[in-house]
Amino acid sequence: MRKTIISVSRKVEYDLRNDFFAHLQKLPQSFYNTVKTGDLMARATNDLEAVRQVVGPAIMYGANTLISLSAFGIMAYLNVELALLSMIPFPIMAVVVQRLARKLNQKHREIQAQYAEITSKVQENLSGIRIVKAYGQEEGETRHFRQLNEVFITKNLEMAKVRGAMMAIMTLLIGSGSLIILLVGGRQVIAGTLSLGDFVAFFAYLSMLTWPMIAMGWVINLVQQGAASTGRLNRILEIVPEIRNDDRTDHNITGVLGEIEFRDLYFSYNGTPVLKGINLKVEKGSTVAIVGPTGCGKSTLVNLIPRLLEACNGSVLIDGVSVQTIPLEVLRQNIGYVPQETFLFSDKLSSNIALGVDEPAGEEIEKAAEIAQIKNDILAFPAGFETMLGERGINISGGQKQRTAIARAVIRKPSILLLDDSLSAVDTYTEEAILRHLREVMAERTSIIVAHRLSTVKGADMIVFLQDGEIVERGTHSELMAVNGLYADLYEKQLLEEALATY
Ligand SMILES: Nc1ncnc2c1ncn2[C@@H]1O[C@H](COP(=O)(O)OP(=O)(O)O)[C@@H](O)[C@H]1O
Ligand SMILES: [Mg+2]
The missing domain is CATH 3.40.50.300 (P-loop containing nucleotide triphosphate hydrolases)
Known part of the structure; x- marks a missing residue:
């Protein structure tokens, strides 16, 4: 899976990056009057990477998760009642994840925008480094950069908090699934309606489900970020260059005389x-x-x-x-x-x-x-x-x-x-x-x-x-x-x- 899916995602990234660059070459001078170079660089690097994460890792772990879900089938085969009971936390999890994912998405967008700010700042500063030095602006520039960087880290920490909350809640809910099995299954074992072997197997299968469920949260996270980044890339890719060959172009013209x-x-x-x-x-x-x-x-x-x-x-x-x-x-x-x-x-x-x-x-x-x-x-x-x-x-x-x-x-x-x-x-x-x-x-x-x-x-x-x-x-x-x-x-x-x- 790594070999196929991840290398496909690298190829997608390769194509996208080429397309993005080729598109930038076609956009007219007026476009460059309004956007900053650093902003475009941020899109071509960070945002592209976020998109690649969806095409590669997200799909891979997503598929993994689906395969692992077969463990649930085996659990249901062993004991339907217990299997269903152990799934009680999952609907709650779906709701929680959906809410938090929206928040994550918004944070990711803010972070990418801030990253673009920082890249622009660095790019502009370095192109103008001679003026910065001639006017003794090194400290002012460093201060300004630090401010931008501070906003960046603050936003990143905010995102880490949301992500942390999401992971914690998911672990808790998955843990409560085990608790239910321990309680209900334990009683069944004592009552003699469930064999000790099945009980142990049940636990093993549930733990097989745990990692994919956590991965699922992560995948959702990647997909959300990828969606936000795709939006940022598309906003550039969707601009139709106003100066181009169109239906007025006469392709029979092959030279210019000069009047x-x-x-x-x-x-x-x-x-x-x-x-x-x-x-x-x-x-x-x-x-x-x-x-x-x-x-x-x-x-x-x-x-x-x-x-x-x-x-x-x-x-x-x-x-x-x-x-x-x-x-x-x-x-x-x-x-x-x-x-x-x-x-x-x-x-x-x-x-x-x-x-x-x-x-x-x-x-x-x-x-x-x-x-x-x-x-x-x-x-x-x-x-x-x-x-x-x-x-x-x-x-x-x-x-x-x-x-x-x-x-x-x-x-x-x-x-x-x-x-x-x-x-x-x-x-x-x-x-x-x-x-x-x-x-x-x-x-x-x-x-x-x-x-x-x-x-x-x-x-x-x-x-x-x-x-x-x-x-x-x-x-x-x-x-x-x-x-x-x-x-x-x-x-x-x-x-x-x-x-x-x-x-
Ligand atoms: N990219 C631009 N965006 C907005 N205004 C511009 C731009 N480039 C030039 N101008 C304005 O257009 C006017 C003519 O500029 P320009 O053609 O460069 O003059 P010249 O070459 O005769 O010095 C100026 O007033 C300038 O401020
Ligand atoms: Mg001029």
């Missing part, structure tokens, strides 16, 4: 409007720069192109068709996106650059690194492209991270390149070199560049000035300078700043 158009586009985060009536056409092969004050919606606009976000109203068209008709994998395969906040995996530099490229050739990686002006930096590392990065690429500088991310975007030779403020951490000289190289490889392709430094965007085919989610100015650099509006203003200011900085 982008925003048509009457509106977007809001939870009801707060961020983009209002954007109309913009980006010709295939052109470079469009988006500038504007922070918070005006630049990143949001860029995120709409690979469908990391979905427009509320209006549409985003690529090659003249709505992005929703393009299969997600085709769309994203053809877009090189460098987000405002780069993320590198704790893996080799070469693997970070070649992310998502099947069997990348060494020279391709080097070429991409060269375009992104990171090749020389990488070759200067002792291990070169084989350099292992720490978590989030902790062992390289901010500028190097940005350039690695650019290399990652260009290696896939995308039809559309999106750079969201991706040159902020590199100096102007390197920036110019990157842009020069990009112009070569992107000549046939479309680029959208979000930038703060206006020197970056001067050469763009069109510059769009975004303010409060609306396009207020558009045109080439010289056109916008001629208009003498917001763009010209900002440009003058940046020139002045540069001039001052050189003194």
Whole structure:
């Protein structure tokens, strides 16, 4: 039984964990705005384990219990009256167990929720450990953790109390079964209506029933916890990813040429409007720069192109068709996106650059690194492209991270390149070199560049000035300078700043 049932439960756990992870991969960015990583980790570990306990041990001991019930049959065969009398405590037990099990279930749910809190706390603290240290928050953090941990242990102890009460009551009731046999059976033996042998056998059978009855309580406990945990897992698994291929998807589309158009586009985060009536056409092969004050919606606009976000109203068209008709994998395969906040995996530099490229050739990686002006930096590392990065690429500088991310975007030779403020951490000289190289490889392709430094965007085919989610100015650099509006203003200011900085 152990070999079959327990290994089946491990396999169920394996499948469930894979499904859970695969599902998490499909959920949209908006989902991750609302849940904590630690909470998901708690579900993937503790809750999954509780579910496994039902599929494995609970079933095994449950089956065991049923088999042991045959002992009751033998008891009834020996002496019906005595067998029935010895069962008197069991209905009482059923009622008690049912009540306590409900309580256990509720406690278990509270404990799992608290465990999720703790995991979230640890995960957040460790990701932010540098800030914690820089601001001397170690003690405060430790205190806060201790509080959460205290609630956790309190709840666990409460559960132990309920479980303890349940076990005690069950043992008592089962014991009272023995008492009944001793009393009634003993009298029958004295009266000569029951043989001493049967009396002893009776006791033996009853004790065979005792352990399964206790196990039954335990099984009920496991099933209750498993049910609560299944609920917690299902709440995540039942979320249908809003951004996915659906009946609008046209699977005949296998490539992207690169013309982008925003048509009457509106977007809001939870009801707060961020983009209002954007109309913009980006010709295939052109470079469009988006500038504007922070918070005006630049990143949001860029995120709409690979469908990391979905427009509320209006549409985003690529090659003249709505992005929703393009299969997600085709769309994203053809877009090189460098987000405002780069993320590198704790893996080799070469693997970070070649992310998502099947069997990348060494020279391709080097070429991409060269375009992104990171090749020389990488070759200067002792291990070169084989350099292992720490978590989030902790062992390289901010500028190097940005350039690695650019290399990652260009290696896939995308039809559309999106750079969201991706040159902020590199100096102007390197920036110019990157842009020069990009112009070569992107000549046939479309680029959208979000930038703060206006020197970056001067050469763009069109510059769009975004303010409060609306396009207020558009045109080439010289056109916008001629208009003498917001763009010209900002440009003058940046020139002045540069001039001052050189003194
Ligand atoms: N995930 C989010 N949830 C809610 N509001 C957001 C989110 N991301 C950005 N915002 C808000 O949307 C506005 C535009 O943000 P963003 O597109 O990042 O601006 P920009 O890139 O131009 O600095 C800001 O006011 C910001 O506070
Ligand atoms: Mg931004």
